[in-house]
Amino acid sequence: MTTPDHPLDELDELASCRARFSLPEDVIYLDGNSLGPLSSGVVERVTDTVRQGWGRSLIRAWNDHGWIDWPERLGDRLAALIGAVPGSVTVTDTLSLNVAKAVSAALEMTPGRKLIVSDTGNFPSDVYMVEGLLRGLGADHEIRLVEPEQVLESIDERVAIVMLTQVDYRTGRLHDIDKITARAHAAGAVSFWDLAHSAGALPIDVTGANVDFAAGCTYKYLNGGPGAPGFIYAKPALIDNIQPLLSGWLGSAEPFAFESHYRPAKGIRRLRVGTPPVLALAALEAALDVWTDIDVTAVRRKSCALGDLFIDEVERRCSRFGLTLASPRRAVERGSQVTFKCEQGYAVMAALVAHGVIGDYRAPDSLRFGFAPLYLRYADVVQAAAVLEDVLENETYKRPEFQNQPAVT
Numbered sequence: 388m389t390t391p392d393h394p395l396d397e398l399d400e401l402a403s404c405r406a407r408f409s410l411p412e413d414v415i416y417l418d419g420n421s422l423g424p425l426s427s428g429v430v431e432r433v434t435d436t437v438r439q440g441w442g443r444s445l446i447r448a449w450n451d452h453g454w455i456d457w458p459e460r461l462g463d464r465l466a467a468l469i470g471a472v473p474g475s476v477t478v479t480d481t482l483s484l485n486v487a488k489a490v491s492a493a494l495e496m497t498p499g500r501k502l503i504v505s506d507t508g509n510f511p512s513d514v515y516m517v518e519g520l521l522r523g524l525g526a527d528h529e530i531r532l533v534e535p536e537q538v539l540e541s542i543d544e545r546v547a548i549v550m551l552t553q554v555d556y557r558t559g560r561l562h563d564i565d566k567i568t569a570r571a572h573a574a575g576a577v578s579f580w581d582l583a584h585s586a587g588a589l590p591i592d593v594t595g596a597n598v599d600f601a602a603g604c605t606y607k608y609l610n611g612g613p614g615a616p617g618f619i620y621a622k623p624a625l626i627d628n629i630q631p632l633l634s635g636w637l638g639s640a641e642p643f644a645f646e647s648h649y650r651p652a653k654g655i656r657r658l659r660v661g662t663p664p665v666l667a668l669a670a671l672e673a674a675l676d677v678w679t680d681i682d683v684t685a686v687r688r689k690s691c692a693l694g695d696l697f698i699d700e701v702e703r704r705c706s707r708f709g710l711t712l713a714s715p716r717r718a719v720e721r722g723s724q725v726t727f728k729c730e731q732g733y734a735v736m737a738a739l740v741a742h743g744v745i746g747d748y749r750a751p752d753s754l755r756f757g758f759a760p761l762y763l764r765y766a767d768v769v770q771a772a773a774v775l776e777d778v779l780e781n782e783t784y785k786r787p788e789f790q791n792q793p794a795v796t
């Protein structure tokens with residue numbers, strides 16, 4: 388696939404970052420919001436951890452290579468990306484599990500209140516986890532899923548927890564963390580923010596917004612790799628009062644004292660559970676090296692420009708095929724993704740992927756495209772829209788091979 392040049396790429400302050408990734412040449416990757424690509428240092432770092440750490444140091448590596456502290460060491464690097472102070476983030480478990488851990492802590496802070504407010508734009512797993520948590524606790528709380536526009540007005544003195552994902556995974560619609568968190572606090576409720584589609588995509592200031600709990604994953608815009616562990620943040624003033632739901636030994640005060648009963652560790656470490664996934668953390672650390680000199684506001688600026696350009700190009704070329712924008716048109720109201728609704732969405736995306744433009748399909752009718760500014764060029768965005776036009780105009784998507792959905796879309 389030859390991609391024609393675009394003049395904006397010459398002026399792009401992030402253009403040189405593309406060389407930090409190992410991307411297939413025949414692909415335009417618009418799915419970094421779901422699984423970020425391979426950063427160039429990862430293979431070496433993982434190999435080194437396997438050969439030197441595991442292979443030579445063996446069990447001594449937990450101390451000699453500092454493996455035991457990696458969750459908080461990487462947590463501090465994530466903290467810098469979300470406006471958190473050092474010591475308030477740990478990298479552990481999956482995002483889904485971290486949702487349950489944060490929400491259980493928030494429930495303990497709000498006795499007597501029975502309402503959890505979330506919205507219809509939240510990711511299903513977050514809601515499922517809380518449903519399971521409530522069942523397990525035998526709690527009779529109600530999870531109320533309101534429309535995203537009604538969140539603010541739904542927060543009153545009955546609400547225990549406001550639990551939201553900042554960027555809607557389907558449409559990219561962006562919530563105002565400051566305003567909603569302030570409203571939650573004014574009503575005496577606790578806030579939990581899922582930053583899955585925010586971390587590495589936009590500037591976040593959990594400290595400034597006075598967020599109580601937050602969590603996210605590291606395999607989307609942060610490129611930690613498939614199955615990379617999630618992260619969890621707790622406001623420093625709260626950390627030492629949390630009684631962890633999942634009270635595992637590595638979150639206990641002295642794991643190697645092997646005490647008979649659980650006592651929580653001091654600090655964010657208490658939100659750990661069991662043995663850290665060292666090889667996954669090695670990959671993540673190398674992926675985070677890419678970010679050390681990156682200004683997230685520059686990332687956001689380019690992300691907005693890429694999204695705007697894509698919307699213009701797709702509407703100009705493809706409106707006649709019935710595609711409609713499902714994302715907010717104004718860049719300030721969306722995260723780093725753009726979604727179009729399209730009949731036969733699955734088949735159209737499958738045909739696009741076969742032509743080297745990788746986005747994803749979200750049931751029932753959404754074509755979702757993520758814009759990761761560290762490696763995408765303006766030229767890629769224009770070319771992706773041109774390929775989409777081609778697939779629609781020639782009805783390539785009607786071919787039989789594009790009709791059957793696999794397990795993962």
Ligand SMILES: *Cc1c(COP(=O)(O)O)cnc(C)c1O
Nearest residue numbers: 481482483510552556581583604
């Ligand atoms: C991707 C995503 C998840 C996934 O959670 P895992 O436990 O990592 O599978 C959860 N919530 C949101 C909002 C997501 O976008």
